[in-house]
Amino acid sequence: MSRDKLFALIQYPLPHHLISRAVGTLARSRISWLKNLLIKTFIRRFQVDMSQAQEPDPTAYSTFNDFFTRALKAEARPIGDGIVSPADGTLSQAGRTHHGTLIQAKGQAYSITSLLGGDMRRAAPFRQGSFATIYLSPKDYHRVHMPVTGTLKEMIYVPGRIFSVNRATADHVSNLFARNERVVCIFDTEEGPMAMVLVGAMIVAAIETVWAGQVTPLSGDVQTIRFDTPITLTKGEEMGRFKLGSTVVLCFSREIDIRAGDHDIPVAMGERLDRPTEAGETPDATASVADNARGEQQA
Known part of the structure; x- marks a missing residue:
């Protein structure tokens, strides 16, 4: 073993x-x-x-x-064009969401419905979209920022275990991100509906958002909070933070060519995640880690 x-x-x-x-x-x-x-x-x-x-x-x-959860100097993280990384960390997986399935690691897939709290209605816009998973290691900056400008529609607290979310655990614990305690934030954005999922992990004492303060730990079942008064956050603005490290999973409703490769890619908050495309072009399927991993899983 x-x-x-x-x-x-x-x-x-x-x-x-x-x-x-x-x-x-x-x-x-x-x-x-x-x-x-x-x-x-x-x-x-x-x-x-x-x-x-x-x-x-x-x-x-x-x-x-x-x-x-220290702040950085104002010039430390310039905000790039397009869709930017919400956090410092490692882009561990990215690609298409096929029939509601995301890739966790080689040989490990899980469903968008379970990730977002088990509500099929909530998951429906994301079943044929795109996703990106950013792992925050202990040394990283642990404030989470908006990858695009968005208006918050609902926040969902999903109870669960809190396994470690490092590479070793992601490779061997099935449904890891849909199993751990997490906070799901649904936004309307210029890119369409977007879900930001802040996933708890072993020794993560709390997850906070800028609009609700400390969200975890809570107890009981899935809890949903909807917002009648708009809460709009601009691209690059802080939306939350982890008290000890974890993972952010981004889900988009449309196909976005998120840069990826054969190995984990270090990213900084504010660094562009998507590849710019010319008018009339479609995302390059060959560039998707998720597509590659899915092919390995089916082989």
Whole structure:
């Protein structure tokens, strides 16, 4: 058995939420020596670049959470043309959504309906669209921004487990992103309907949005909040943040040629994700990681 598979399997019996809440308590601590120790150890362990932070002094943060969700200097992340990455991280999968199916990893597929909380009506616009999955590692900037300008229509909290979302787990835990606790945000945009899914993960103590504050942890069933008063956020504007790392899954209702390749691609928040196309052109099917992976799965 490979080390990656063993790492994935040992997560099943763990008390995910208990572990994450315990870590959350530490991350909120204002005890000076403790929070400074946590921050400095984290910077050293994950080689965090503080030169781009608005506040580069690690000891200036009140809590580990404040450090982890730190703001960057205004010039650190210029906003590009087209559809941009909502976060720093790794573009791990991207491509077409065929008959409501997305690719999680090689040999692993899952449904758009389950990802968005089990409502077929909500999932219907995205069944033949496009998607992109961005994994945020511990060293990354953990605020999430708008890839395009959009008006929020509804927010859905979906309870679940909180497995790790790194590559090893994505390769071996089926339906990972549709299994973990998550916050689904549906927007109307100039690109058509867009879903932004903020996926929780092991030791992620909370997910926040700018309009609702801290959303997770909650308890109970799927909870839906609709917005009669428009909430419009412009491209590049902050929409939420993770308190410890996780994943963002973007879903669009139409085919978009999202750049991808044979390997994980590092991306920065504000960096263009889609390839510009000339008038009359259609997206290049050969450029899609999802199409390639789907072909491997069917072979």
